[in-house]
Amino acid sequence: MKTTLPTLRQSILGLILSSALLGQATEPAKTDAIRDNEALVQIAILLDTSSSMDGLIEQAKSQLWRIVNEFNDARQGDKIPVVQVALYEYGNNNLSIGSNYIRKVLPLTRDLDRVSENLFKLTTNGGNEYCGAVIRDALDSLAWDAKGSTYKVIFIAGNEPFTQGPVNAQDACKAAIQKGVVVNTIHCGNQADGENGGWRTGAALAEGRFLTIDQDKAVVHIEAPQDKEITRLSIELNKTYIQYGKDGGRGRSNMSRQDSNASLFEKAGAAVQRALTKASPSYSNNSWDLVDANKKAGVKLEELKEGDLPPEMQALKPEERQTYLDKKAAERSQIQSQIQKLNEERQKYVAEKAKESGQDDTLDKAIVKAVREQAEKKAIIFK
Template sequence: MKTKILFSIPLLSSVAFACGSYAAGPFPTHLPSDPQDKVQIALLLDTSNSMDGLIEQAKTQLWKVVNSFNDAKRGGRAPFVEVALYEYGNNGLHIGNNWIRQVEPLTRDLDEISRELFAFRTNGGDEYCGAVIQRALADLSWDPSPRTYKAVFIAGNEPFTQGPVDARQACRDAMAKGIVVNTIHCGSREEGISGAWHDGAALAEGKFLSINQDKAVVHIDAPQDKQIAALGIDLNKTYLGYGVHAKEGAAKQMSEDNNAAANAGAGAAQQRAVSKASFNYCNTSWDLVDACREGTVKLADIPAAQLPEAMKTMTPEQREAHVKQMTETRASLQQKIMTLNREREAFVAEALKKQAETTGEQTLDQAIVATVKGQATAVGYSFGQ
């Protein structure tokens, strides 16, 4: 059986906007572009046969992995998360590239990562762990700062050492760049050790984990779930599309809301809403609120033809007031979601603990969330309310 996956994969204050001085919500006082507060996670997913269960976990639990950094701080500052996505081990890819395809480079466009995950289709192939790790090291714009948490997650059940590239050397190369490689074996721990998955993690100061890739992700129902999901939809009303990407961005946002809602049993809608309540959900390329918040545009410089329909006939002062109103409304909704989510986390914590004690098995999100928190702590981050 061929099953492998590499998955690797805030905060009230006031903040100055290029469009004016707006009241802020759950955003840090520094702009997220600060290189000192960056997290980079590479997700290299094997899309060979028998991977359907694990890919389903990846689709629905991406948001939970990103959300693990919502309460992270270092020196009072919160990090932003960049995610890269690869697929490998699929005969539908090109043999000249060792059956590897870069799906997305390191990006903050979480809707695009989600869209690509839902588009994955499995197919038989040869899985080369060393080759895909090597590609991720060479292709991606890894931050050189030792203060940046940089991690790769690779999982599967075929031998780790398959393929034309020395997987152990690839892990050594990663460590030389300050990139942690975590290996996740889909199957028993003993089989993973015999397949050299433990070796890869040891060489790159990562963590060796084993999961049941076919275990369904069980969502613990909580009283706050419906309200959190509903508030996540309400957030969409505060988005002000501008420029050439406005229509595409709004459509993609709605599409991924629908994908999450279709996986409500795994808690995807609730987790996506929490992601949308943090600054890690960022749409500066098409949304005026995000673009003004991060100073990537000046409202006065945008031609009227590129503004939302309702803003085209407004005076400059009315436009400023409208963007400010949407900013404040979004901040209020985000704060409500974060408050409800803290209540929800307290409700489900004991249930999840008992579940793990009963089965002794982890799902993909549980394995990754625990690992990233431990490793990010090593570079100075603390996690808590």
């Protein structure tokens, strides 16, 4: 709740997602289930939303998709990692003192557009930041996977002492690692204050990393020749989505809104990163898109009511509907492949430019390194 760090806008990565869902958080739909060829990654983001965190929120908006994309080319044996994200806010005076100024905004979910939607609703207000209490709540109330092979991680960001509040933060971190959940701490200030405030100790107790923001450096998006075509193809992908059921209209509209939100941070690379997410296995819209529901969740056309289908499919004969669906799925796969191929070229270009710029000590790179090191202990291999 101290003075806002001006460079927070410049140097926070998208792992520090935050949000402000105006309604009550609900558990994921059954269509959020993990398939046999997928390996689950679970990430809980606990974000200080007191008055001093406006810059943090702005940078989270611009970098939302980055951490998810770290797993795009990864494999755990023959399985493809897919990411669930849970969101908490804490330290905001708009929240109840009875809840220790904590709110679970979203449970663990693969609905990444919903994450983005609520991130853009986030507001801040001065408050009391209780790190131990929010970690304990996340451990107790989220549906953590029981398998030891699942990479389960908490990222908590803030700038007040880590030890504040009624719940012992060190005990909460010990409880986390006993449950197989790593805790990475991000102190929004200088390193000495973070260490003195207990942020380093908390991370060490939960086998995580202690990170701070370097106020003299910024996360830099290197514009590549492939960027414009990648973002154009991202919009083309939308034409392959077929809304169905009661959530169809909301889901389709929200997808377009989050494209627009990402475009607001085009200079920070958000539009490109979102496009790469949409071309990855982690982007799943089973609850409202019939292509995903049919291919990924096993929803069968014959099991749906006529009224749940979109008008263009209602106009088709029953025997023609699966063919129509398969055609849309093939179109989507083709566009996603184009995006992935363009990104391979883009990554080579960006790597060369990054060497020239000498940008090697920003928070985003530190976070990426932490995620990769920890996930590799779960036999997740990165390309």
